[in-house]
Amino acid sequence: MFVPLSDDNPLSTIPYQFVTVMLIVANVLIFFIAEVFAGPQMAGLALVPVEFAREGFFGPTIPGERFDGFDVPERVTLLSYMFLHADVLHLAGNMLFLWVFGDNVEDAMGHGRFLIFYLLCGVVAGLTHAAVMGATGFGTAPLIGASGAVAGCVAAYLMLHPRVRVWVLVLRFIPLRIAAIWALGAWVVMQFIMALMPQVDAVAWWAHVGGMVCGAVLILFMRRTGVRLFDRGLERIA
Numbered sequence: 001m002f003v004p005l006s007d008d009n010p011l012s013t014i015p016y017q018f019v020t021v022m023l024i025v026a027n028v029l030i031f032f033i034a035e036v037f038a039g040p041q042m043a044g045l046a047l048v049p050v051e052f053a054r055e056g057f058f059g060p061t062i063p064g065e066r067f068d069g070f071d072v073p074e075r076v077t078l079l080s081y082m083f084l085h086a087d088v089l090h091l092a093g094n095m096l097f098l099w100v101f102g103d104n105v106e107d108a109m110g111h112g113r114f115l116i117f118y119l120l121c122g123v124v125a126g127l128t129h130a131a132v133m134g135a136t137g138f139g140t141a142p143l144i145g146a147s148g149a150v151a152g153c154v155a156a157y158l159m160l161h162p163r164v165r166v167w168v169l170v171l172r173f174i175p176l177r178i179a180a181i182w183a184l185g186a187w188v189v190m191q192f193i194m195a196l197m198p199q200v201d202a203v204a205w206w207a208h209v210g211g212m213v214c215g216a217v218l219i220l221f222m223r224r225t226g227v228r229l230f231d232r233g234l235e236r237i238a
Contacts, residue, residue: 002183003093004100005167005175013224017103019111023118024095027146030083031091044072045080046142049130052077053139082122084144094146100166101157101184102150108160108223117218121152121211128210138199148207151191152215158184159219163231188212 011017034042052074072080085091106114125148133139162181170176191212195205219229 002187003169003172004097005169007100007164007166007180009104009161009164011103011107014107014111017106019115020098020102020106023102024098027083027085027091027095031085034084042084043142045077045084046144047077047081047126047130048142049134049139052130053134078123078126079119081126081144082146082149086144090145094150097150098146098153102153104161105153105156108227110224113222117222118149118153120218121214122146122149124214125149125151125207125211129204129207132206136199141202143204143207145204147204148211151208151211152218154184154187155212155215156219158188159216159229161231
């Protein structure tokens with residue numbers, strides 16, 4: 001739909017987006033470790049809905065039930081899945097969204113809260129995907145990728161800064177500078193529409209929806225005191 005490039009939104013309370021950069025570095029390092037050293041073993045760290053339903057949060061690990069890879073409790077995969085990616089494009093897309101929009105969410109929360117926020121969005125995204133896919137018969141496909149956690153950042157950014165201008169590539173080639181409400185609002189609507197349509201691709205649309213809803217709720221409580229929503233007090237759009 002579009003590729004984000006940058007936004008006109010400097011940091012106001014933190015000197016640098018350390019956690020955002022740390023998350024990007026962690027995702028990139030894990031991707032290359034998986035590609036070079038671990039290979040198929042990393043597949044055991046993906047979230048598989050039917051296997052999560054079998055073990056649950058507190059059930060024992062069932063030996064031999066995991067497909068090829070590390071044999072870990074399914075509750076661990078609620079965290080590990082979000083640091084795995086299928087290929088370079090999958091990784092680059094998620095990290096670009098995180099780079100453009102994560103820093104201002106981190107700025108609104110502070111470093112520690114933002115890390116908790118990001119991980120919670122990823123966990124809720126995984127749970128949402130597992131619940132829906134398990135109920136609709138698509139529960140055997142593994143879930144990987146940071147998109148659920150990143151979707152939470154997008155939703156929080158949209159609630160914080162809908163009037164800020166962002167540079168995007170529309171249809172991958174057309175540069176456009178528009179208010180975040182139009183770019184991200186359209187992206188949010190598309191996630192809901194695609195989630196409600198019949199499953200026709202490998203995109204985890206319900207994970208996106210779960211992450212977005214989680215991000216929209218958490219920003220209400222996790223932002224710093226005095227941080228306003230919806231760009232209240234913004235005099236003009238630069």
